Amino acid sequence: MTADAPTPLWERDFPYEAAAEEEVTRREFTRYLVLGAGAMAAGNVGLAVWTQLRSINTGEPRPIVALADVAVGGTYLFRYPADDDPAVLLRVDEQEIVAFSQKCTHLGCVVYYEAEARRWHCPCHEGNFKATTGEVISGPPTRRLGRIDVEVRDDGQVWALGARP
Amino acid sequence: MSIVRRPRGTSSAVIVYVIILVSLQVFTVTVAVEAFLTDDEAIAWATAGVSVALAGMAAAFLRYLRR
Numbered sequence: 123m124t125a126d127a128p129t130p131l132w133e134r135d136f137p138y139e140a141a142a143e144e145e146v147t148r149r150e151f152t153r154y155l156v157l158g159a160g161a162m163a164a165g166n167v168g169l170a171v172w173t174q175l176r177s178i179n180t181g182e183p184r185p186i187v188a189l190a191d192v193a194v195g196g197t198y199l200f201r202y203p204a205d206d207d208p209a210v211l212l213r214v215d216e217q218e219i220v221a222f223s224q225k226c227t228h229l230g231c232v233v234y235y236e237a238e239a240r241r242w243h244c245p246c247h248e249g250n251f252k253a254t255t256g257e258v259i260s261g262p263p264t265r266r267l268g269r270i271d272v273e274v275r276d277d278g279q280v281w282a283l284g285a286r287p
Numbered sequence: 288m289s290i291v292r293r294p295r296g297t298s299s300a301v302i303v304y305v306i307i308l309v310s311l312q313v314f315t316v317t318v319a320v321e322a323f324l325t326d327d328e329a330i331a332w333a334t335a336g337v338s339v340a341l342a343g344m345a346a347a348f349l350r351y352l353r354r
Binding site for chain 2: 148155218265287
């Protein structure tokens with residue numbers, strides 16, 4: 123098109139100036155990507171520092187229930203480490219007791235004990251955990267149940283000593 | 288001052304490498320969050336190290352990109 127050619131009608135109505143368009147070069151685009159990668163790396167380091175420095179409330183030792191009040195093969199519900207943390211104790215046999223957080227590690231539903239199958243069962247998404255270890259048997263959960271260390275003291279009381287993820 | 292001419296294909300390759308590295312970074316972020324939620328300090332620090340290394344590699348690739 124020559125310089126003295128009349129401007130077409132469409133160009134007067136919709137002026138499009140390619141030269142004014144802001145062009146992003148490959149190098150600029152890649153620089154943004156690198157900046158993003160750097161930001162994510164900084165975030166990861168921050169998360170690691172936070173994980174290292176924070177203190178999770180693992181609970182203070184306290185009595186839960188008298189061992190005699192829990193039947194062999196029976197369970198006892200309690201709250202630990204805080205009042206809004208449901209937990210459950212299982213008396214496996216005369217000597218052995220175990221306790222776990224009752225929150226399913228999938229989406230936080232409450233698990234309950236299935237005595238026939240000897241497992242913890244989450245009814246929300248059919249997750250199953252081993253009765254004595256809390257390890258995943260089947261279903262969507264990928265992490266074991268939160269463990270609560272317990273012991274029987276001389277007075278026959280079961281004490282919770284602390285919670286572990 | 289000499290100008291180093293690199294073939295155009297080099298630029299595309301560098302961008303592809305950087306995009307792959309950034310994608311891996313997104314994966315490391317998910318691993319870091321998982322480690323944070325499970326209070327797994329060892330994985331959190333390992334992830335942070337890998338993430339910093341990936342960012343360093345991405346920055347190094349930037350040098351090879353034609354202007």
